[in-house]
Amino acid sequence: MTVKRSSWALPYLIFLILFVALPLVMIAVYAFRNPQTGAFTLENFAKFFSTPHDLNTFLYSIQVAFINTLLCLLIAYPAAWILSKSSFNRSKITVMLFILPMWINMLIRTLATVALFDFLKMPLGEGALYFGMVYNFLPFMIYPIYNSLEKLDNSYVEAAQDLGATPWKVFWKVTVPLSLPGVWSGVLMVFMPTISTFAIAELLTLNKVKLFGTTIQENINNGFWNYGSALALIMLLIIGLTTLISDEDSARDSEKGGLI
Template structure:
């Protein structure tokens, strides 16, 4: 009994329940994806799902199409988001914290509400729903997620580097290209992580933005799970998981990728 109390009073042991919690609710579920992915409907080990995936041209095409849409979306978000983050973090151009909050706030509004509002806007402007509205809607949804990490990095950036470059005679363009841009790269990488992968895996957004005419990879996963094709759905989830894992190797800055910077 005494031993038990001394165990409780060591603060490091307070993490034990969380460890068990993480094992049950994070590790075990991910492991189950792996198990289900290599099982057939009878519950035996099989490569049936892999074969189905390789034989079905449609799924692979959807995956490639989703990656394409995600690339375009990410690119537009960088082009629009980088200057925004730059202006917001530059004390000469913007001093208002409220302005920063306004740019980041949309990410706290329910994703379906935002998307429906966008669809309503397209309807109001008589724009037919299709690939263009899909890309526009995605940019609407994900732009704040690109702005935040770049802003966080630029804001923390040691201004003396820039002053040093100016003192050494660099013109503003050289300062930006040789100093500011390279130093802000971790933010851009985090931004890419927060935009690229979610674009591939969302399902409802694409459905609403195109009247269900265009499917993204996430839609196919959801349809399979909903229709009771758990094993095939698990395999597709596994593919998604591998994609996420691979892209995460390039991103080691966890601090900026957290939404926590907002509050």
């Protein structure tokens, strides 16, 4: 008996249905149901918009994610640029060193950060939160930018110089625009997980700062499945939106940078 090649995909399909599609459907179903009667309702969403505490947490989370993404970008771009200069990075070992933290569990890194702050007698709080977030997400920003900068054909730089562009102008008019696909990948890979993160916030602020991920987790943990699902759905919507926006921007250049 011959097995058709398409049937090889079956195990993956089952996996996707069980662990991706089904949970998503369940979230959607729970989000639109009344916890007592099980009837279709929008009250879970209405509750979110009428609970200032949760709404503020949500807005605050987006702000944190935004600032974190910006900080990562500001630090990562120059780093990636320097790394992409072959004279500095002949063996690619320096890139490895930047990527290395990605191999260690996020919780361990965060707990280590807590220990470091304790050791240095520095207070935990918002500052520590940003430090921990940048520390955790920086590699995800550096790598895609480094990738797109490294692939950038030097003849574009030469062409710009040839047309009268100073090194500064070359950077802003050629290097930056041509590395945008990498920047978008980096932004997505930092912004999306930051919105839903909660462990870093809990550990590095001693629960003083609450992010949206924590709100969802608390609700689910305390049995408010329907409300928690509605919150999760809202967050998914925001993430989906950012992906869409960046897709439109980088669709044209997708083959040049893209996700790792």
